[in-house]
Amino acid sequence: MTPVHPIKAINYDTYLQGLALFTMANEHAKKASAFSERLSKVLDYPDLYAGCITDEIYDTTSGTPSNELFDRGLAHEKIIVTPQSSVKAKRKR
Numbered sequence: 001m002t003p004v005h006p007i008k009a010i011n012y013d014t015y016l017q018g019l020a021l022f023t024m025a026n027e028h029a030k031k032a033s034a035f036s037e038r039l040s041k042v043l044d045y046p047d048l049y050a051g052c053i054t055d056e057i058y059d060t061t062s063g064t065p066s067n068e069l070f071d072r073g074l075a076h077e078k079i080i081v082t083p084q085s086s087v088k089a090k091r092k093r
Contacts, residue, residue: 032057043079052076 010018036057040050053073064072074081 050077053079 036050036054037048039053039057040048043050043053045051051073053070053076056069056073059069062069
């Protein structure tokens with residue numbers, strides 16, 4: 001059963017502060033979603049969800065650096081990184 005929350009009154013200033021924060025969070029969520037979709041395509045996933053890699057994007061409480069989160073997601077998805085790069089090094093003249 002869903003808990004019932006008591007009615008709570010807020011003043012208009014609090015409403016405006018809440019609206020501003022909600023709007024910023026919503027816009028960031030949209031951007032995060034777009035980046036996540038592009039990441040799925042880069043990693044050649046058939047849909048917009050890249051498994052554990054997508055999950056790691058939203059780890060905002062651990063304080064773990066993003067490169068470690070990405071590496072952890074890759075490891076959980078059993079994706080290995082090969083030393084070969086598709087980017088050709090520029091030749092020195």
